[in-house]
Amino acid sequence: MSCFFRRTIAAKLGRTLQQSEEVFLPALTALPAMKKQLSLTLMQGADFKLSLSALRVQGILPPGGDIQQQAESLASQLKQDSVVEEISAGRGAVHFKVNRRLLAEKLLEPFGKVGDDTFGLNSELLKTLKRGTTLVEYSSPNIAKKFHAGHLRSTIIGNFIANLKQSLGNTVIRMNYLGDWGMQFGLLGAGFGQFGCEKKLQENPLQHLFEVYVQVNKEAERDEATKQAARDFFRRLEQGEGRAVSLWRQFREITVREYRRIYERLGVHFDVYSGESLHQDQAQQVVRELQSRGLLRTSEYGKKHAHTPLRGTGVVDLSPDGDMSRVCTLLRSDGTTLYITRSEGVQAQPFSVLRKDFSFGPAGIFIPSPSASVVSLRVSCRRDIAAAIDRREKLCFDEMIYVTDKSQEDHFSQLFQILLTMGHPWAVRCRHVSFGLVQGMKTRTGEVVFLEDVLDEARARMLHNMSQSNTTKELENPQDTAEKVGISALIVQDFRGPLQSDYKFEWERMLQAQGDTGVFLQYTHARLCSLMRRNEGVEAAPFEPWLLREQTGITILQHLLRYDEVLYQSAQDLQPKHLVNFLLKLCHFVASAHRELPVKGNPQDVARARLQLFRGSCSVLANGMRILGITPVNKM
Numbered sequence: 099m100s101c102f103f104r105r106t107i108a109a110k111l112g113r114t115l116q117q118s119e120e121v122f123l124p125a126l127t128a129l130p131a132m133k134k135q136l137s138l139t140l141m142q143g144a145d146f147k148l149s150l151s152a153l154r155v156q157g158i159l160p161p162g163g164d165i166q167q168q169a170e171s172l173a174s175q176l177k178q179d180s181v182v183e184e185i186s187a188g189r190g191a192v193h194f195k196v197n198r199r200l201l202a203e204k205l206l207e208p209f210g211k212v213g214d215d216t217f218g219l220n221s222e223l224l225k226t227l228k229r230g231t232t233l234v235e236y237s238s239p240n241i242a243k244k245f246h247a248g249h250l251r252s253t254i255i256g257n258f259i260a261n262l263k264q265s266l267g268n269t270v271i272r273m274n275y276l277g278d279w280g281m282q283f284g285l286l287g288a289g290f291g292q293f294g295c296e297k298k299l300q301e302n303p304l305q306h307l308f309e310v311y312v313q314v315n316k317e318a319e320r321d322e323a324t325k326q327a328a329r330d331f332f333r334r335l336e337q338g339e340g341r342a343v344s345l346w347r348q349f350r351e352i353t354v355r356e357y358r359r360i361y362e363r364l365g366v367h368f369d370v371y372s373g374e375s376l377h378q379d380q381a382q383q384v385v386r387e388l389q390s391r392g393l394l395r396t397s398e399y400g401k402k403h404a405h406t407p408l409r410g411t412g413v414v415d416l417s418p419d420g421d422m423s424r425v426c427t428l429l430r431s432d433g434t435t436l437y438i439t440r441s442e443g444v445q446a447q448p449f450s451v452l453r454k455d456f457s458f459g460p461a462g463i464f465i466p467s468p469s470a471s472v473v474s475l476r477v478s479c480r481r482d483i484a485a486a487i488d489r490r491e492k493l494c495f496d497e498m499i500y501v502t503d504k505s506q507e508d509h510f511s512q513l514f515q516i517l518l519t520m521g522h523p524w525a526v527r528c529r530h531v532s533f534g535l536v537q538g539m540k541t542r543t544g545e546v547v548f549l550e551d552v553l554d555e556a557r558a559r560m561l562h563n564m565s566q567s568n569t570t571k572e573l574e575n576p577q578d579t580a581e582k583v584g585i586s587a588l589i590v591q592d593f594r595g596p597l598q599s600d601y602k603f604e605w606e607r608m609l610q611a612q613g614d615t616g617v618f619l620q621y622t623h624a625r626l627c628s629l630m631r632r633n634e635g636v637e638a639a640p641f642e643p644w645l646l647r648e649q650t651g652i653t654i655l656q657h658l659l660r661y662d663e664v665l666y667q668s669a670q671d672l673q674p675k676h677l678v679n680f681l682l683k684l685c686h687f688v689a690s691a692h693r694e695l696p697v698k699g700n701p702q703d704v705a706r707a708r709l710q711l712f713r714g715s716c717s718v719l720a721n722g723m724r725i726l727g728i729t730p731v732n733k734m
């Protein structure tokens with residue numbers, strides 16, 4: 099496919115400039131396809147562009163001088179041939195137009211009767227990416243608590259990253275890191291006898307656990323005895339007392355089973371259900387290790403910097419000069435308030451349940467007693483250190499990606515720094531992919547508490563929209579189709595912009611059939627599938643690529659040339675927007691082709707060539723959608 103052309107052009111450049119062809123590959127990219135070729139461009143319909151500034155950066159061209167003159171002189175030195183038919187100077191670049199017949203042949207031949215799942219994936223560009231084992235941690239809801247918009251975003255973004263890495267040839271470990279430890283289990287354990295119901299737990303576990311949790315929380319707020327019972331239960335749990343552990347285990351197992359089922363609706367799965375409960379002991383070891391290596395220091399209040407935490411707090415110094423100007427707090431000395439220490443200041447955080455049984459350890463540091471557990475971000479930091487080390491040892495990942503909202507940026511940057519300080523060089527290959535907030539994720543019945551609420555609402559709304567169309571009546575399982583299309587709408591709405599941006603959740607807009615939505619992707623895919631079904635007899639012989647001469651078709655081919663570059667870019671910054679926008683644009687081009695390149699009523703050979711173009715488009719669209727985490731529907 100595109101490699102063939104890139105190679106040919108690079109070889110030509112290599113011969114002319116007497117360099118190895120390899121050096122030109124990075125500077126050579128496919129030009130974005132445009133609906134109507136702008137007459138302003140120096141050469142109409144060019145396919146590739148060699149950026150001269152990129153060559154300058156690489157040191158292949160001398161830095162100074164007039165770049166336009168350089169482009170023109172280079173263009174005039176290069177000779178056309180049967181593959182590259184036109185060469186001209188563009189703005190600060192040299193443009194290349196390749197032979198149309200070859201373009202269609204090279205791009206569309208791989209699509210046999212059933213399409214091609216690997217289109218673009220074996221490109222030389224993508225082969226330059228490092229491969230190995232990637233651990234992606236995502237979704238990570240908290241048992242008995244709300245599944246909020248942040249969890250939904252983490253779920254679909256993490257799934258996209260895992261899919262992308264997998265299609266690029268990595269071994270991927272998909273991990274869900276459950277909030278399965280903490281005082282909520284003290285409360286649940288204490289309250290289940292009073293508010294719980296075994297039957298409801300079996301029927302609707304997530305909802306029931308949440309309700310019990312809310313009720314017992316309320317109770318604990320006004321009743322000291324309930325609070326005490328919760329503390330006692332949690333202590334029993336921490337000490338591994340049989341009955342407490344077995345109730346906890348039941349809550350966990352039933353939650354995982356239920357989540358598995360709901361994730362499946364979303365097309366998401368996990369290889370490992372890990373959780374906070376797993377690293378309690380190791381987290382203590384981390385503290386001891388930091389201490390024995392002299393990395394855990396005791397801060398003295400106000401010594402040098404206004405924001406140095408309270409005296410007696412256990413911190414790891416992360417400042418470049420070792421002057422404690424940037425520290426990460428791991429142990430606290432005060433038992434009342436929790437602060438998250440940031441490099442630029444101290445921010446107060448509400449601290450809901452705090453255990454006070456600290457003991458005074460060596461070096462003047464407060465160490466929690468073995469049974470103590472502090473529900474705090476600092477605990478989660480120690481736990482995350484332990485978890486990361488454990489994952490590295492057991493799962494041997496080459497890179498690890500955490501997907502959470504941007505409020506946790508400091509937490510992860512400190513985590514990675516501490517790991518490095520502790521002598522774990524692999525921490526440089528740990529990455530936090532963060533995302534912005536979603537406003538207004540509501541259903542008709544109100545606020546979203548459970549993942550299933552969103553999925554039900556998407557399905558119901560989509561089913562309603564589809565009921566207006568005739569084709570819905572022919573569907574075998576309209577519910578299932580509506581669900582898949584509804585979910586793709588959610589995903590595309592979420593993935594269109596940069597992940598860091600906040601956005602407003604809008605059902606009406608995301609579910610529109612026209613415009614840049616997931617519904618439009620699905621609609622285009624279904625329409626292409628239907629075209630294929632209606633012409634099943636046509637594709638018996640190989641197609642003749644020279645019959646695809648119209649600009650509408652060429653535009654699609656030019657667009658397909660960019661597919662591997664788009665995946666490359668996505669692999670670099672892990673942003674889904676490149677792929678989403680590529681696919682939306684493809685759908686717009688396909689819509690024009692449907693109008694301008696009809697299959698029906700044309701001679702067999704023309705029909706066959708056009709069908710091949712549609713088959714290729716359909717296949718790339720489906721592959722891309724799957725990477726995004728969307729299941730393409732064949733009818734809608």
Ligand code: ARG
Nearest residue numbers: 238239240275276277482502
């Ligand atoms: N359960 C956490 C939450 O709901 C997210 C966990 C993120 N992962 C981690 N390794 N800290 O906010």
